[in-house]
Amino acid sequence: MTQSLKDKLIILLLAALGAAFLVTFIAIEEQAEIFALLVFAGVLIIASAKLGLTDKISQSLSRNERLLNLSSIAAMLVVIFWFHEDHFPLLMIATVLLYVVACCGLNMQFGYTGVVNFAGAAFFGVGCYTAAVLGGTGTPLLLVIALGGVMAAIVGSILIIPVLRTRGHYAAVVTIAFGLLFRTFLEVNDTLGGPQGLPVSGMNLFGWDFNSNIQITENIEFSFYMNYVILALIMVILTFILMRRIERSWIGLNFDAVRLDETAAACYGINIKRWKILSFTLGNFLAGIAGALFAMMLGFIAPSNFAFSDSLILVSIVLLGGMGSIWGTILAAGLVVLLPEKLQVIQEYRFLLYAVVMILILLFRPQGVLPRNLRSYIPGWRG
Amino acid sequence: MEQQQETVLAFKGLTRRFGGVVALNEFDMELTNGQIVGLIGPNGSGKTTSFNVLTGIYEANGGSIEFLGQDITSWPAQKVYEAGVARTFQRSRLCLELSIFDNIMIGAHKRLNHGFMFNVFKRKALQQQIKENYDEARKLLTIFDPELADKMFEPVGSLRMIDRRRIEICRALISHPRLLLLDEPSAGMTHEETRELMDDILEVREMIDGLSIILVEHEMGMIERVTDKCIVLNFGQKICEGAYREVASNKLVQEAYLGGE
Numbered sequence: 273m274t275q276s277l278k279d280k281l282i283i284l285l286l287a288a289l290g291a292a293f294l295v296t297f298i299a300i301e302e303q304a305e306i307f308a309l310l311v312f313a314g315v316l317i318i319a320s321a322k323l324g325l326t327d328k329i330s331q332s333l334s335r336n337e338r339l340l341n342l343s344s345i346a347a348m349l350v351v352i353f354w355f356h357e358d359h360f361p362l363l364m365i366a367t368v369l370l371y372v373v374a375c376c377g378l379n380m381q382f383g384y385t386g387v388v389n390f391a392g393a394a395f396f397g398v399g400c401y402t403a404a405v406l407g408g409t410g411t412p413l414l415l416v417i418a419l420g421g422v423m424a425a426i427v428g429s430i431l432i433i434p435v436l437r438t439r440g441h442y443a444a445v446v447t448i449a450f451g452l453l454f455r456t457f458l459e460v461n462d463t464l465g466g467p468q469g470l471p472v473s474g475m476n477l478f479g480w481d482f483n484s485n486i487q488i489t490e491n492i493e494f495s496f497y498m499n500y501v502i503l504a505l506i507m508v509i510l511t512f513i514l515m516r517r518i519e520r521s522w523i524g525l526n527f528d529a530v531r532l533d534e535t536a537a538a539c540y541g542i543n544i545k546r547w548k549i550l551s552f553t554l555g556n557f558l559a560g561i562a563g564a565l566f567a568m569m570l571g572f573i574a575p576s577n578f579a580f581s582d583s584l585i586l587v588s589i590v591l592l593g594g595m596g597s598i599w600g601t602i603l604a605a606g607l608v609v610l611l612p613e614k615l616q617v618i619q620e621y622r623f624l625l626y627a628v629v630m631i632l633i634l635l636f637r638p639q640g641v642l643p644r645n646l647r648s649y650i651p652g653w654r655g
Numbered sequence: 656m657e658q659q660q661e662t663v664l665a666f667k668g669l670t671r672r673f674g675g676v677v678a679l680n681e682f683d684m685e686l687t688n689g690q691i692v693g694l695i696g697p698n699g700s701g702k703t704t705s706f707n708v709l710t711g712i713y714e715a716n717g718g719s720i721e722f723l724g725q726d727i728t729s730w731p732a733q734k735v736y737e738a739g740v741a742r743t744f745q746r747s748r749l750c751l752e753l754s755i756f757d758n759i760m761i762g763a764h765k766r767l768n769h770g771f772m773f774n775v776f777k778r779k780a781l782q783q784q785i786k787e788n789y790d791e792a793r794k795l796l797t798i799f800d801p802e803l804a805d806k807m808f809e810p811v812g813s814l815r816m817i818d819r820r821r822i823e824i825c826r827a828l829i830s831h832p833r834l835l836l837l838d839e840p841s842a843g844m845t846h847e848e849t850r851e852l853m854d855d856i857l858e859v860r861e862m863i864d865g866l867s868i869i870l871v872e873h874e875m876g877m878i879e880r881v882t883d884k885c886i887v888l889n890f891g892q893k894i895c896e897g898a899y900r901e902v903a904s905n906k907l908v909q910e911a912y913l914g915g916e
Contacts, residue, residue, distance in 0.1 A: 526769065528757070529750060536744065538732040539736060540826070649785045654808055
């Protein structure tokens with residue numbers, strides 16, 4: 273068997289395995305079974321790492337990016353259609369996907385350019401509130417999603433002014449302050465519903481109502497969440513493409529140069545402010561569009577959804593997955609959103625658990641679970 | 656070879672203070688086309704400070720800097736680079752987690768297209784530009800070390816000190832500068848390595864027409880071998896200027912290095 277055929281089989285096998293794992297994990301309810309499945313998966317991963325399989329697999333993956341991406345989408349579709357009539361699993365999957373989009377935004381800021389943002393939930397919230405306010409006005413809802421992103425970017429351009437004047441910890445404190453202010457602002461603002469929040473009308477695409485179930489044939493009915501999951505998946509795909517293209521371009525190189533050494537970058541003509549503003553704005557845009565769709569899906573939003581702790585969760589997803597690593601973000605978003613939903617035992621201790629995991633990661637694997645690779649501008653091209 | 660005597664760089668009364676400390680005091684110097692000038696002096700005498708003021712990292716408190724006939728005294732670092740000044744740093748400042756190619760491309764910044772539309776949507780044209788620049792970077796690096804040129808996509812952090820210096824110099828040269836500032840290129844290297852590096856630099860100067868170099872260095876062998884003239888700084892003041900031989904026998908210079916009285 274040739275190497276390339278082997279590579280392709282490995283990828284297809286992995287995708288199938290991933291889909292099977294996700295379906296089982298989401299479907300089973302018994303706590304002991306879930307726990308056993310997780311232990312099984314953990315042992316499998318550790319064993320293959322010890323046998324040196326993970327290195328070989330990751331080489332196969334990097335040689336066949338296109339197939340990897342396509343089969344991941346296919347696997348995701350299998351999982352989605354498996355649960356086509358179950359509301360709750362679909363809601364969970366859509367939540368994961370929207371977290372992926374928002375965290376990719378943070379990754380653009382933090383992972384690429386090194387601009388910390390502890391107000392991620394606030395920008396997510398700007399998107400939510402944009403959807404809530406514009407939802408009833410008859411604005412086309414795809415446009416509302418885009419406007420959610422634009423609003424987040426505009427609000428971000430206010431925050432960027434103090435962020436550009438500070439560095440490191442001080443910039444972090446500025447964003448924390450902004451996040452807290454944002455929530456307080458929502459709570460005292462009566463036109464935006466105050467502490468009670470606002471209802472959000474559902475998505476409606478060219479007369480296609482997202483909030484009613486889809487009758488396929490007499491016996492098959494799709495949950496209305498299918499609409500949202502599919503739209504969220506499309507958003508993830510577009511975000512992934514954008515992130516990849518940015519990373520594999522001169523813009524990505526400039527971002528890295530700004531993060532790693534501002535002085536050296538300035539001496540080679542790199543305009544620090546320009547690239548910080550671009551990455552901050554793009555990142556907030558992504559958080560905003562994710563928020564807009566999220567609000568439409570939930571149908572109701574309140575200021576308590578956008579607390580500082582939610583921003584921390586977004587940042588910890590980025591750190592857990594690996595700075596600048598897109599696949600890492602996808603994996604970490606899945607873990608952080610799904611685990612507490614499935615393992616009710618840890619529900620109450622989730623923040624404690626997150627904290628412990630964060631400390632362990634920073635101590636033992638600071639580059640994250642799936643570290644970012646060196647930049648290869650053109651896949652498969654090595655000069 | 657007869658050089659054209661065009662002035663590339665001129666400091667006039669350049670002064671920089673840090674609080675009460677005068678790091679550069681009324682520093683005058685002139686550099687002509689293709690010249691290599693050695694900047695020497697004890698630690699803290701203002702050598703690196705003059706680089707930092709010249710490249711726009713620090714503002715000058717007095718005096719002026721003229722580069723190719725333009726007054727660049729208050730220009731930001733980015734603009735000084737655009738005008739044709741490239742530098743290396745005393746403690747090598749490469750991006751260690753990035754590949755050799757990435758690091759060299761940072762130096763090529765002014766020739767690359769950084770437009771958002773170009774980078775995100777015109778992938779074909781972008782990839783064409785990447786490949787062209789790859790070829791040039793590789794050609795340049797081959798002059799320094801052919802073996803290194805085969806490792807273009809390996810992280811800089813895994814390389815030896817001399818290789819990092821070579822890459823830093825390539826990063827500076829890829830921008831086609833008119834003036835190259837080398838800040839202690841021999842720091843942390845053996846005599847043999849220093850000699851190798853110097854040969855490379857001289858070879859490159861032959862290739863790039865009219866490239867002037869200012870070299871900050873403690874390694875006197877290197878200064879003697881490559882410089883056309885030397886400037887000695889002490890406590891931010893120029894105490895002597897001339898060919899290496901004259902400078903080395905100057906009494907003031909010996910005092911500055913060995914202590915007076």
